Amino acid sequence: MRWLLRELVAVDTANPPGRQLGRCGRVLRDSMKRLGLSPDLIELAPSRELEDPCIVRCSVGDGPRTIYFHGHFDVVPAQDPAQFRPLRRNGRITGRGTADMKGGLVSMLYGALAARDLALLEGHRIVLHLVCDEETGSVAGSGHLRAADLIDPEAVAMLTAEPTGGVIWHACRGAITLRVQTSGREAHVGYVHQGINAFEHMIRIAEPLTTLSHELLNERTSFPVESSEAAGSMLVVGGQAGAGAGFNAMPGSAWFSIDRRFNPEEELDQELARLTGMINRAADAAGAKVDIDVLQRQPSGSTEPTHPAAQALAQSIDAVEGAAPRFQMCPGVLDTRWYSQLGIPAFAYGGGRLDISHGPDEYIDEAAMRRCAAVYALFAHQMPD
Ligand SMILES: [Zn+2]
Numbered sequence: 001m002r003w004l005l006r007e008l009v010a011v012d013t014a015n016p017p018g019r020q021l022g023r024c025g026r027v028l029r030d031s032m033k034r035l036g037l038s039p040d041l042i043e044l045a046p047s048r049e050l051e052d053p054c055i056v057r058c059s060v061g062d063g064p065r066t067i068y069f070h071g072h073f074d075v076v077p078a079q080d081p082a083q084f085r086p087l088r089r090n091g092r093i094t095g096r097g098t099a100d101m102k103g104g105l106v107s108m109l110y111g112a113l114a115a116r117d118l119a120l121l122e123g124h125r126i127v128l129h130l131v132c133d134e135e136t137g138s139v140a141g142s143g144h145l146r147a148a149d150l151i152d153p154e155a156v157a158m159l160t161a162e163p164t165g166g167v168i169w170h171a172c173r174g175a176i177t178l179r180v181q182t183s184g185r186e187a188h189v190g191y192v193h194q195g196i197n198a199f200e201h202m203i204r205i206a207e208p209l210t211t212l213s214h215e216l217l218n219e220r221t222s223f224p225v226e227s228s229e230a231a232g233s234m235l236v237v238g239g240q241a242g243a244g245a246g247f248n249a250m251p252g253s254a255w256f257s258i259d260r261r262f263n264p265e266e267e268l269d270q271e272l273a274r275l276t277g278m279i280n281r282a283a284d285a286a287g288a289k290v291d292i293d294v295l296q297r298q299p300s301g302s303t304e305p306t307h308p309a310a311q312a313l314a315q316s317i318d319a320v321e322g323a324a325p326r327f328q329m330c331p332g333v334l335d336t337r338w339y340s341q342l343g344i345p346a347f348a349y350g351g352g353r354l355d356i357s358h359g360p361d362e363y364i365d366e367a368a369m370r371r372c373a374a375v376y377a378l379f380a381h382q383m384p385d
Contacts, residue, residue, distance in 0.1 A: 001106050001369055002093065004031050008073065008102040009086040009095040013132070015050070015074035021132040022052025024073050028105070028130055029056050035113060039128075047140040053132050055141060057150070060112040061125040067380055068127050068151070068158040068344070069108040070335055071101050072134030072141065079360040094363040099352025103364035104161025104372070105130060107351065111376025120381035124156070134335055137177075137296050142338045151342060156383055157309040158339035161372060163352025163364075167326045168317070170310060170347055171223050171302035172334040173234070174268055176260040179293040180205060180279055186245065186252030195250035199243040201288030202254035208282050209237045209258065209275070221263035223302070223329035230331055234261040261332065264300040272297060298333060301340035308384045309345035316378035317349065320371050325349070349375065 011024040025041055032039040039058035047053055075097035078084060086095035093103070112126040129150075131141030145151050162169070182202045187195025217232035225231050236259045244251025262271045276292055283290040303310060305327040317325045330336075331354075336346035351368030 001110055001373070002088070002366065004109070005093055005098065005103055005106045005369070006086045007031065008105065009093070009097055010084060012078070012084045013074045013097070014077040015133065015135045016077070018048065018050035018053065018074060018133060018136070020051055021074060022054055025052070025054040025056050025132070028073065032056070032058055032109065035109070044140060044144055047133070050133060050140055053140050055132070055144065056128070056130040058128045059125055060116050060128065061121040063121055063123040063125045065124045065383075065385070066127050066152050066155040067124055067383060068129055068155055068339065069112055069376065070129040070131070070158055070160045070339070071105045071108055072131050072138070072335065073102060073105060074132045074135050075100065075102070076135050076358045083360070083362070091366050092363045093366060094361065096362055098364040099163040099362050100357035101162050101350065101352065103352055103369050104163070104350045107369045107372040108161050108376055111373040112380070114373060114377040115380040118377065120377055122381065123385060124380055124383060126380055131335070138335055138338070142335050146338050151339060151344070153342040153344065155339070155344050158336060158344050158346040159313070159376065159379065160335055160348045161350040161376070162334065162348040163350050163354045163357045164348050165353045166321070166351070167328045168310070168313060168347050168349050169330040169334060169336070170305055170327045171264050172300060172330040172336060173261040173263060173332060174266070174271075174300035175296050175298045175333045176262070176268070176272055176275065176294070177296035178258040178275060179255060179295055180258060181253060181255040181291045181293070182283070183289045183291070184250070184252050187250045189248045189250070192250050195252070197250050198254040199251045201283070201286050201290070202243065202256060204286040205279055205282040205288060205290060206237055206256055208278050209235070212278065213237055219263070219266070221265060221329060223264055224327060225329050226331065233263050233266060235259070262300065264302045264329065266300070268297060268299045298337060299341060301334070301337035301346065303340055303345040303347065307345045310347065312382040312384060313347055313349060313379050316375045316382050319378055320374045
């Protein structure tokens, strides 16, 4: 397992911008061939700055009931280029993407092979979906699987090896990302009486939204979360912003971003209408001209912990770890949503830790990778008919 993780981490697939995705896809495809599988490399249409975006897809076993093992091979940018030189020390592999989630890909791959070789599949087949572009919205990667009808709505389960730190994520938040632009009239600082200040309009529109962001923290989910402080509904106003051509001119345009992560109890269209309604009302009150671009709109997703597939996963974890796992809502957005939106029970479970995942000391324990591979193989076996 180790050799494959080291090869994968050594390919810098930082996203943004989405470097070397084709190269990493070929490393995966060639490694899977060496392991006796017959993967397909699906080349995707050019998108943004993604370099040779692609998906690696492979069937293991030939039963009629499909279980998806899904994961992504892009990573968040590194704090230090040395993170792309994986280090092995004290049973741990350190490097960018070891936890999120190249280590998970390796565990899923070996789990699928073990399930096949130990004849655990019994009427099931595992389809591996290894995608790019998860870290920046996943429309190019997982979105393509959906758009090209490569996800079978009759599938019995989907599992992704994201770094859950040993809990099962059975639910995730939805996402809305907006770019809000105001337009005024540019004027030299000596002629401000002729201008219309787009920045002033922008802050009047942003103000009620920042108030909302504090109120939303009290709109708490009833889904189990890591800590009670994390139960609120999330909104970031002004994660990115910009205005004007220079300090000595009244800005003729200004813009800011809004990122909303809403809880599973909240509804996508309602939340989008709440935000656009506030923006338009504030713009009217300020006499501002405003344009709203919807950059991302994704519903939340969830599967009941009592679902037979959820119970099969919990029992497999119990059998390997010697303790029943907890179910929690993921604090962010997950690729599970592409499947749960089709009615497929979908979960994340992995050996990496989320809290170190995007940081400078990202690592995964080799023993955790092996135990996860065993969980994934058993899960395929425990799935009800
Ligand atoms: Zn991830």
